[in-house]
Amino acid sequence: MTSLARPPRPATTDGPVVARTRVELHRAIRSFDSLGRPGARTVLVPTMGALHAGHAALLDHARGRGEVLVASIFVNPLQFGPGEDLERYPRSFDEDLQLCARHHVDVVFAPAVEVMYPDGRPKVSVHPGPLAEILDGASRPGHFGGVVTVVAKLFGLVGPHVAVFGEKDYQQLVLIRRMVADLCMPVAVLGVETLREPDGLALSSRNAYLSVEERRAAVALSAALRAGSLAGPAGAEAVLAAAHDVIAAEPGVALDYLEVRSGDLDAPPPRGAARLLVAARVGTTRLVDNVQVQLGMRASEGTPP
Ligand code: PAF
Numbered sequence: 001m002t003s004l005a006r007p008p009r010p011a012t013t014d015g016p017v018v019a020r021t022r023v024e025l026h027r028a029i030r031s032f033d034s035l036g037r038p039g040a041r042t043v044l045v046p047t048m049g050a051l052h053a054g055h056a057a058l059l060d061h062a063r064g065r066g067e068v069l070v071a072s073i074f075v076n077p078l079q080f081g082p083g084e085d086l087e088r089y090p091r092s093f094d095e096d097l098q099l100c101a102r103h104h105v106d107v108v109f110a111p112a113v114e115v116m117y118p119d120g121r122p123k124v125s126v127h128p129g130p131l132a133e134i135l136d137g138a139s140r141p142g143h144f145g146g147v148v149t150v151v152a153k154l155f156g157l158v159g160p161h162v163a164v165f166g167e168k169d170y171q172q173l174v175l176i177r178r179m180v181a182d183l184c185m186p187v188a189v190l191g192v193e194t195l196r197e198p199d200g201l202a203l204s205s206r207n208a209y210l211s212v213e214e215r216r217a218a219v220a221l222s223a224a225l226r227a228g229s230l231a232g233p234a235g236a237e238a239v240l241a242a243a244h245d246v247i248a249a250e251p252g253v254a255l256d257y258l259e260v261r262s263g264d265l266d267a268p269p270p271r272g273a274a275r276l277l278v279a280a281r282v283g284t285t286r287l288v289d290n291v292q293v294q295l296g297m298r299a300s301e302g303t304p305p
Contacts, residue, residue: 014101015097015098015100015101016071016097016100016101016105016106016107016108017031017106017107017108018097018107018108018110019107019108019109019110019111020110020111020112020115021111021115022111022115022157025070025107025109025111025157025158028106028107029042029068029070029107029158029159032067032068032106040066040067040068041065041066041067041068041161041162042066042067042068042069042070042158042159042160042161042162043062043063043065043066043068043069043070043160043161043162043163043164044062044070044071044072044154044155044158044160044162044163044164044187045058045059045062045069045070045071045072045105045163045164046071046072046074046150046151046154046163046165047071047072047073047074047096048073048074048075048076048089048205049073049074049075049090049091049092049093049096049110049205050089050090050091050092050096050205050208051073051092051095051096051099051100051205052203052204052205053195053203054166054168054194054195054202054203054204055099055166056099056102056103057166057192057195058164058165058166058192059071059099059100059103059104059105060103061164061190061192062162062164062190063103063104065162065164065190066160066161066162068106068107069104069105069106069107070105070106070107070108070109070158070160071100071105071107071108071109072108072109072110072111072154072158073093073096073108073109073110074109074110074111074116074150074154075089075091076116076146076147076150077113077117077146078117078121078122078125078145078146078149078150079142079143079144079145079146079147079150080143080146081140081141081142081143084140085206085209088209089205090205090208093110096108109154109157109158116150116153122149125145125149126145126148126149126152126179126183127145128144128145128147128148128175128178128179129178131144131171131174131175131178131265132144132145132148132175134171134265135171135257135259135261135265135277135279136171136279136288137171138257139256139257139279139286144171144172144175147172147175147176148175148176148179151163151176151179152179152183152185155185155187160187161186161187161188162187162188162189162190163176163187163188163189163190164189164190164191164192165189165190165191165192166191166192166194167191167192167193167194167290168194168202168203168204168288168289168290169288170275170277170288170290171265171277173189173191174263174264174265176189177189194289194290196222199219199222200219200222200223200226201215201218201219201221201222202221202222202287202288202289204287204288206285206286206287207285207287209283209284209285210282210283210285211283213252214252214282214283214285216252217250217251217252217253217282218252218253218282218285218287220246220247220249220250220252220253220280221247221253221278221280221287221289222289223246224242224243224244224246224247224258224278225243225276225278225289225290225291226291227242227243227245227246228240228242228243228258228260228276228291228293229276229291229292229293229294230242231243232293232294232295232296233294233295233296235270235295235296236260236268236270236274236295239260239276239293239295240258240259240260243258243276243278244258247278247280252282252283253280253281253282254280254281254282255278255279255280256279256280256281256286257277257278257279258276258277258278259276259277260274260275260276260277260293260295261274261275261277262274262275263275263292268295269295270295270296271295271296272294272295272296273292273293273294273295274292274293274294274295275290275291275292275293276290276291276292276293277289277290278290
């Protein structure tokens with residue numbers, strides 16, 4: 001895709017314009033039209049805040065895809081189940097705003113819960129279908145319904161031409177793509193590769209919960225994915241066996257699921273590109289990760305044998 005040059009900002013702002021309400025959001029987005037660029041392409045990066053280098057990569061990816069870059073920061077109660085970490089989810093708005101400024105965000109939309117859900121739990125919501133009942137959906141009932149509903153609302157509020165999500169939450173990305181296709185939403189969804197610590201741990205806001213010992217144990221997830229992908233040429237069963245061995249050797253990790261599926265999260269193909277996905281508890285923290293694996297072919301080969 002062609003990169004578009006970053007446009008001039010409104011003269012009155014240094015960092016992003018912060019919009020807390022729908023009216024402020026629309027006024028902020030419209031202010032870019034007043035720069036003489038009516039119909040400017042708007043790019044949205046939805047987040048729950050506690051921004052880290054992984055989010056920065058999403059913003060950098062998004063920046064070149066349009067003229068107006070909007071980041072939303074909203075910890076969405078609808079996607080947390082009873083007993084999950086809604087209350088303690090890390091919140092760091094001032095630091096988030098600084099990161100957004102450094103990554104050339106134009107508008108930060110940071111609504112209160114009452115702005116997003118003025119009547120409480122919405123009576124009409126998006127039903128994510130059967131793909132939301134497997135993998136994370138099996139352990140977190142209702143989670144993906146909450147995700148696709150808030151993303152649909154953000155699309156309605158911001159009206160983005162392009163929306164950018166991380167591949168770390170792979171099932172979320174697949175479901176959002178499905179929603180956009182099935183409900184004919186006029187937005188292009190881009191996925192960005194997972195950013196990792198030097199030892200392989202996928203960047204996640206929830207890594208902040210890990211103690212030193214848990215942080216050490218958590219590396220087993222990405223190590224298992226790496227071992228699994230190296231076993232790709234021998235097929236899906238070998239991938240799973242290799243990955244299981246790594247997890248089993250780390251007593252600090254309680255496995256939730258380890259599965260090989262197609263890129264659309266159907267049954268894995270006998271050969272070619274597939275996805276290896278893992279979720280596990282490290283202490284009380286639930287972590288997810290995934291990688292692409294090539295089944296039945298050497299990693300260097302582009303086509304099946
Ligand atoms: O990935 C996230 O941070 C959230 O699930 C999202 C997409 C912002 C919806 O609340």
